[in-house]
Amino acid sequence: MDIGEGDRVYVSDLTFAASVQPILYVGAEPVFIDSEPESWNMSPAALERALEQDKRAGRLPKAVIVVHLYGQSANMNALLKLTEAYGVPVIEDAAESLGANYGNRPSGAHGLMSVYSFNGNKIITTSGGGALVSDRPDLVERARKLATQGRDNAEHYQHSDLSYNYRMSNVLAGIGRGQLEVLSDRVAARRAIFERYVDGLSKIPGVGFQMEVEGSIGNRWLTVISLDPDEIALHPYQLMRSLKARGIETRPAWKPMQMQPLFSDIQFEPHMPDRAVSPGLFLTSLCLPSGSAMSVSEQEGVIEAVTDILASGGQS
Ligand SMILES: Cc1ncc(COP(=O)(O)O)c(C=O)c1O
Structure with a gap:
């Protein structure tokens, strides 16, 4: 998504720190958006005010990270209406909401990309690790490359991008797939x-x-x-x-x-x-x-x- 130094990224204020740390890893600037009293999730009123102010200041965020707290969906219709009007993509932090639904689609199927967690305390677990989903193959491919030491498509070990070792082992993935059935x-x-x-x-x-x-x-x-x-x-x-x-x-x-x-x-x-x-x-x-x-x-x-x-x- 090409987010880096000097970019702003909005994120739910009531969340676990893991929703925020990646914004700082890439040198961008987080802005915390408050909860609404009913769902405890991101407040559309706060989001609207922040977007209005930042549009006027010429510094709209590069993304909005919406968290589905404790497994309950945020008010996605209201939030997506705003982000679409301002042309800002949404990343869903569905770490806690695997198996939940919003509007007959799974929680995590509404943003440009979403993440799920299979940490030890989650509804299904691989002891650690998670998944990223998107219907944009280019973003999935890019994420897969960055998560697997950034190997270029070459016969030898060749690397053009700084990258990470974030992949899940096949043993743990198997444990996770088994639990999908339950x-x-x-x-x-x-x-x-x-x-x-x-x-x-x-x-x-x-x-x-x-x-x-x-x-x-x-x-x-x-x-x-x-x-x-x-x-x-x-x-x-x-x-x-x-x-x-x-x-x-x-x-x-x-x-x-x-x-x-x-x-x-x-x-x-x-x-x-x-x-x-x-x-x-x-x-x-x-x-x-x-x-x-x-x-x-x-x-x-x-x-x-x-x-x-x-x-x-x-x-x-
Ligand atoms: C809202 C939220 N986002 C992100 C994470 C991070 O997930 P993981 O521990 O799989 O990195 C968690 C929990 O661990 C979480 O509750």
């Missing part, structure tokens, strides 16, 4: 886990969940709850520690990129001019155990423990 079962299992959490916890005043945007079916890779501080006095970390004391492991929500020491001087475009959403999501949310193999009784134990701890204000 991907839809895993999505069904994670969605059932999500539904049970909603049934068990949504009656507690102040407990909220990440919404699915219209026309999408998430893979519910992680179920994440939010605790409204106006209703629940407990900080998510207090809940996390109380659950740990009962042998239940939970994790903090992703810390927004603009709050990371590594990225502290990078531009951030908030959802509304006077309202940022992603820091609030970070400070009020907690990732619950969501593994595909979790049993109903294990999950009932988690629901009971969360209910109990919240009812006692963290005293139990």
